Amino acid sequence: MDYYSSYITKLIEEFARLPGIGNKSAQRLAFHVMNQSDEQVKHFTDTILEAKANVQYCKCCCTLTDKEICPICASPKRDASTIMVVETTKDMAAYEKTGQYEGVYHVLQGAIDPMRGIGVNDIRLRELVERLKGDIKEVIIATNLGVEGDATALYLRNLIKPTGIKVTRIASGVPVGGDLECIDEVTLLRALDGRIEQ
């Protein structure tokens, strides 16, 4: 890496720190930026800083929003007594795209992951516990279906169950359009466990 200016090397390192960006992609991005006009680069960094300055966590559900209370929490049309707990704002957006869910959300901004040192105090659990003191009928756990998501779901279940609030978790099974022979064994067994009488 002595073939470039140290400024470019530093920039490549900075890009390579982003998730999903390897060294080759980081190089491509750095040279792309270097070949752009001053205005284009300024516009790029301004967009980042502006977003960072204006976006905050919703005081209610902890999603990323540019308002104090996000539009979903603020909407009188949503059923505030049903909370779907998701890991990220992206997961929330995924369910919003279905257009069918009428409850509200709680965004944990992460999942319990002891391997990476992320414990119960590092995600937005305290805020959820506060919300449960209100008039809540059901908490739908929609964390991801991996090890961390499962651990988080189990923790949430044990936390909420004693309060008497109904706790459910979204179904795990073969996705629509999925070919049985292409599905992993764990999913097949989960689909079997979760079978529904017809």
Place this chain on the structure above:
Amino acid sequence: MDYYSSYITKLIEEFARLPGIGNKSAQRLAFHVMNQSDEQVKHFTDTILEAKANVQYCKCCCTLTDKEICPICASPKRDASTIMVVETTKDMAAYEKTGQYEGVYHVLQGAIDPMRGIGVNDIRLRELVERLKGDIKEVIIATNLGVEGDATALYLRNLIKPTGIKVTRIASGVPVGGDLECIDEVTLLRALDGRIEQ
């Protein structure tokens, strides 16, 4: 895309404009940045702006460098009478990594690509023509082996040949370690055309 703040949507669009970054990756990057601390984001944008402010094109070979004349052009150890013409600073770095080439470079910062409206005046050809007025013995064409690189190589050949300067192009053929059965037909035919008597 109405599920996020407009600031995040704008940021996602900005990331999606980068080469090799699709919509999903852009989302991941935008949310990653939003979840970082103010200092980390500031450091990221500062690195970009600093690199952009300090990096320029070498007055001689047009590579990206933080000096007026890049270290290779400035080095008395390099043979300034042999110029290898490459498309990008990355290509130059690739040959520098071999540690064997002793000549200098000329970085076109692109290749002729009429389909995308990139003509002979959009790449650093004028600067190369200027350099050829000096004491140059050989120009080695090392543009990429695709359609644009080939078109650029042909143009360079026709431009330089009449001046009497020796023009060569790096060999095209089966890469070292390449399995013949896995190599495309065009490469196999090029390797055949370029066969060398043993």
